[in-house]
Amino acid sequence: MPAEKLINKLILILQNELNMIRQYNSECEFLHKFVVAKNWMDLEKVLQKLRILADDLSRIDEEREMFVDILKNEMEIATESSFGLLLSRFPQNEQRQINDLKRDIRHSVMILQNRINGIGRYTESQTSALKEVMDILVPDQKGKIYNRSGAASSAGAKPMLFSRHF
Template sequence: MGICMESIDKLTEIMKKEVDQLTRFAAIGESIMQDLMEKDWEDLQVHLTLSNTLSQSIESAESERDLLYRDIKESLYAAENENFYQVISKLEPEKRDRLTEAFRNLKLALLQAQGASWRIEAYVASAGSTMKELLNRIFPHRKGTLYSRSGAAREAGNNPLVLNKKL
């Protein structure tokens, strides 16, 4: 079980690394939200680039964590359908407690990152629907969905064409 213990230590470290990354991701999400509200498009672009880079790093760490977890699961002869807590219950208390704490912190960091993303999504959706409603009131001829002859949705033209049959 020596190999398993090395894997457990490494898994704990990767989970801590992911917590740090997700915490930074949530902070960048808050910055993106602030940039949107202040209409600071230059900072928004910088924060979106940082967010993209960090998300790739998180994805890489997540893949590594998944591989290590599968190795540990196999080393402990755990069934495929056993969840994380069932698998680590087979470990000695010290290792189990460290992994439980790391996993709990990871879940909390993930919830923070999801919350930041949700706030951005809700703000953008709200601003978009408000803008659409405003444009529909200003330009009532563009209201509703128009369809082409093939049945695909299309946008209304910029200027309506009104024909006077008397001309």
């Protein structure tokens, strides 16, 4: 495949990646709303969508890396060379387009990281508040956490599942 077509394919991959990140970000907005509303059924649906999107993002990331390697080979650039060196060999218009896409991807990822961190802080504060209330209500059980079978469990790990009956 000629380098020109590979460059255009890389641009399409980057556009798809940006769209998927934006979609993931949008679903995380719903995730936050459902966590705050304690809407566990809809939360589960959003989590399933996020799992699928995460898998899709992983695949497109691998595809992008593969195309970068193919382009490096096509343009006779060492595989370990930087993406910047490869980009410098592209026509100006494509360089600008790819740089714009990279900037938009970085920006979208930063927004996503902030949103996810915010959800994490919210759930940690809610968990902490609930633990304090439980420690006051049942002081002899203070600091103890139990698993599904009723056995004492470690409090070190962060919760990964939400109870629908909370």
